[in-house]
Structures are given as C-alpha cells and as structure tokens.
Ligand code: FAD
C-alpha cells in the first residue's frame with residue numbers, strides 16, 4: 410500500500426483533505442473502532458452509538474464510491490483495544506509507505522498517532538481540516554497582541570471575512586449582535602404548538618450498532634430506546650432543513666429558555682452531525698441566511714444561530730489549540746470537590762438538575778443553557794474539580810468532541826481557565842432558573858430562599874460562592890453588582906449560608 414489514510418470517527422466528510430490525491434488502486438482507508446474511545450471517559454450509550462453508526466455508514470458510502478477500506482469493527486477486536494494498537498496492526502498488515510490523517514479534533518489522539526507512527530518508523534502526514542471556516546493559525550494571529558480575547562471581536566472579523574449577514578460593509582440590520590432579543594422565556598402556558606423535530610429511524614446498520622452498544626457497553630450510562638440522531642450526510646441535511654423550516658424563526662427569542670419535559674424546544678440538534686463532519690457549517694450558515702433574506706425568519710434568530718456557528722464554534726476551537734495541552738490542567742478557582750454521583754443517574758430532588766441530566770442520559774442531549782446554567786452552574790457553585798466536570802461533559806453528549814467540549818466546560822462553565830473563555834464566572838442563583846423555566850414549580854425547593862429547609866441549593870451555593878471568592882473577584886468590574894449585593898447580607902445571614910453550604914458540600918463528599 411502506498412498511502413494508509415486514517416479516518417477518525419469525527420472525520421466523516423468525503424471531501425476532506427484525506428482524500429486529496431487518493432488513488433483507488435494504491436491507497437487504502439483505515440477506520441478503527443476502539444474500545445478506548447468509549448471508555449477513556451465513561452461515555453453514554455447514545456454517544457457511543459452515534460459515533461459507531463455514523464462511522465459504519467461512512468465506510469459503506471466510501472466503498473460504494475470505489476474506495477478500499479480496512480475497517481476494524483469492535484466485534485472483531487479484543488476488548489480494551491486502542492487506536493494505537495489498531496494502527497500498529499494495520500501497519501504490520503499493509504506496510505504503507507506513508508500515513509495520512511486530517512488534523513484530529515483531540516490533542517490526545519494527535520499525540521498518540523504521532524507517537525505510534527514515530528515508533529514504527531512510518532512518516533505521518535497531518536493535513537489541515539477544511540471543515541472549519543478558520544484555522545488555528547488565523548486564530549493565533551487574531552489573538553496575538555490582545556491582552557484579553559473576546560468572542561465578539563473574533564466573530565465580527567469572521568462576519569467580514571466571509572461576508573455573512575453583511576450589507577454594504579455594515580452588519581445586516583445595523584447591529585452586530587441581537588443578544589438582547591435572545592433571552593425570552595415562555596409565559597405560564599409554556600411553549601405552544603412546538604414543532605416536533607424530524608426523527609431518524611434506525612436502519613439495519615444502525616440497529617446492529619444499537620445491539621452492539623447494549624451488549625458491549627451495557628454498564629455505561631444512558632439509554633438507546635429513543636435513539637433518533639442523523640448518522641449520514643443525507644440525514645444531516647434533512648435535520649438542517651427541518652430546523653430551518655420549523656424552528657429557526659423562534660430559535661432566537663427562546664434560545665435561553667427551558668421547559669419541563671421539552672428537551673429540544675427550538676434548537677437545531679445539528680451539533681453531533683456537524684462535529685462528526687457529516688454536515689458542513691457553511692451549509693448551516695447559508696441556509697439560515699437564506700431564510701432571513703427570503704423573509705422566512707427574523708434577524709434576531711438568524712444572527713443568533715450564525716453567531717453560534719461562525720462565532721462560538723470557531724472561537725472555541727481556536728482557544729483549544731492555542732492552549733493545549735496545559736489547558737486541561739487549569740483550575741483557577743482551586744476547586745477540588747468530587748462530581749456528585751447523581752450526575753450519572755439524574756436521581757436528585759432538584760428538579761432542574763433532574764430534568765437536564767435525565768434528558769442527557771436519555772438522548773445524549775441538553776441545550777446550551779441547560780449545560781451552562783444548570784449542570785455547569787451547579788458544579789461551579791459546589792466547587793467541583795474542573796477535570797471531573799470536563800470528563801463528564803465529554804462522556805455524556807452525542808456532540809462531545811474535546812476541541813469544542815473542553816473550552817465550553819472547563820473554560821466557559823467552570824471559569825477554571827481564569828477568564829480566557831469568559832470575562833467573569835457565569836454564576837446565578839436559583840432565581841435565574843426560575844425566570845428561564847418552569848422547573849421550580851415542580852421542585853420541593855424555593856429559589857428565592859437561601860437558608861432553611863426549603864432553601865434552593867443553587868441559591869445557597871450562589872451566595873457562598875461569592876463569599877468564598879470575594880477577594881479574587883473584587884478586581885473584576887463585571888462582578889461589582891453581584892458583590893455589592895453580597896455586602897448587603899448581614900453577618901448572621903452569611904454565617905447561616907456558609908453552614909448550609911457546608912452541609913450541601915458534605916453530602917457530596919460523604
Ligand atoms: P443550537 O442551540 O441549535 O446551536 C446551533 C449550533 O451552534 C450548534 O449545533 C453548535 O454547533 C453551535 N454552538 C452553539 N453554542 C456553541 C458553543 N458554546 N460552542 C461551540 N459551538 C456552539 N457543543 C458541542 O458541539 N460539543 C460539546 O461537547 C459541547 N459541550 C458543551 C459543554 C458545556 C458545559 C456548554 C456550556 C456547552 C457545550 N457545547 C458543546 C455548546 C452547546 O451547548 C451545543 O453546541 C448545543 O447545545 C448543541 O445543540 P444544538 O445543535 O441543538 O445547538
């Protein structure tokens with residue numbers, strides 16, 4: 410074999426740089442299913458199934474297009490196998506002159522491939538990932554000379570560079586950002602006539618994967634009964650169209666809202682398809698912009714959606730590659746508590762957490778505010794070790810790939826990077842959750858109360874967090890209001906709050 414082209418589980422685009430110059434006669438694609446990828450963090454069943462089902466469909470599509478593929482399925486590999494091991498075996502079998510891979514999305518994998526190729530003496534060609542609209546080098550250039558990075562400035566550059574939502578050199582509608590119009594919540598009646606997202610039925614290949622996952626990873630958390638994720642490029646396009654047609658218009662206003670037993674609301678559900686590279690972000694951005702131009706969706710929704718993909722998604726990737734590998738060990742707030750066990754079961758009296766974790770285990774999905782302001786917020790307020798928080802997020806979501814998960818969890822949600830991702834910790838009391846959802850109505854706690862039997866743990870821990878980190882946060886202008894409110898608390902009240910907070914923390918550690 411001339412070139413052995415390694416295609417990883419999150420590199421499932423047929424027009425990627427992997428296939429530049431691919432010779433069907435002399436080159437061979439290598440795809441490996443390795444246990445280690447599902448066990449190095451304790452992945453949920455939906456996450457494992459999405460990756461395996463998408464990989465197997467991609468293998469079949471490649472073969473249909475005449476590519477030769479060496480595919481190492483889990484059934485044929487020993488338990489506990491790793492990518493490096495699979496690679497070594499494939500090299501022994503095919504004696505390639507050269508290995509080709511598109512830049513992996515995880516530092517660990519890049520390192521493992523380089524190490525193994527070096528050890529076995531086969532040159533490894535790492536090619537740029539064309540899926541993204543910016544490169545890590547462009548990001549480093551954007552960052553150089555800036556004391557503090559802000560997504561907003563990067564996003565504006567991207568809008569200009571790619572001519573997205575620009576009119577005569579100015580942002581469409583006159584403003585760069587319609588964030589203020591993206592914070593609505595539902596009235597008491599909740600979301601009305603919510604359009605159910607398109608469901609994708611499991612075909613033969615996917616059914617086999619679901620069986621395999623139940624068999625081989627039966628002890629892992631999560632369920633597969635409702636599995637309906639898009640797992641091919643064609644399905645990903647259908648998912649995108651379904652969102653644009655039925656949910657994009659209301660996406661903007663209700664982007665941050667939450668509602669009991671409504672896991673999807675107006676979200677797109679395309680993150681997994683995009684991160685596996687089944688869907689090109691240009692198509693997602695293009696379809697949303699077209700809906701705006703044809704008058705089918707309002708600007709606050711379209712701009713909000715574009716900002717997530719052209720802004721946040723590209724930005725977090727830049728942060729990841731700029732700061733890895735040391736980013737993984739950051740712990741700016743010296744948080745050391747263990748992650749509560751209920752994160753793996755959803756069994757807690759706190760209704761907001763029960764809802765967010767429950768749907769996470771059921772579907773491998775929660776939307777951004779559930780991740781940031783429910784599960785993330787509780788871990789932050791409790792002082793959980795950010796590495797454990799990161800490992801949980803990487804394990805549970807169908808869209809979890811480290812380049813996007815780590816800056817969001819360790820950085821944005823836990824403030825463990827000391828302000829690279831966010832200019833201040835995202836903290837709030839239970840009152841925020843009360844405003845943005847109906848969770849508190851079905852909860853035995855009271856979000857307005859910080860001490861006593863009814864006290865909402867979020868609210869107790871919110872004041873305790875401010876109290877504990879007062880000194881560190883006092884230099885941050887954006888924290889001034891919150892710290893001022895803390896000063897209004899009497900010393901007796903603070904003493905009670907500290908005592909109750911200690912009980913909550915003790916309950917986790919015991
Ligand atoms: P929508 O709400 O419809 O948004 C559209 C798209 O915008 C998403 O598909 C996604 O590609 C992109 N996007 C939105 N927010 C972000 C963001 N903050 N960073 C990067 N892209 C964004 N996203 C992942 O793709 N993988 C992860 O592992 C992941 N982990 C997260 C962990 C935490 C703690 C937090 C707070 C956020 C995380 N996110 C992650 C970002 C976001 O929550 C998900 O992208 C989103 O919920 C996916 O659902 P959706 O496709 O319905 O998105």
Ligand code: SF4
Nearest residue numbers: 759761839849852865
């Ligand atoms: Fe969550 Fe507190 Fe509201 Fe209960 S009262 S749902 S714990 S915010």
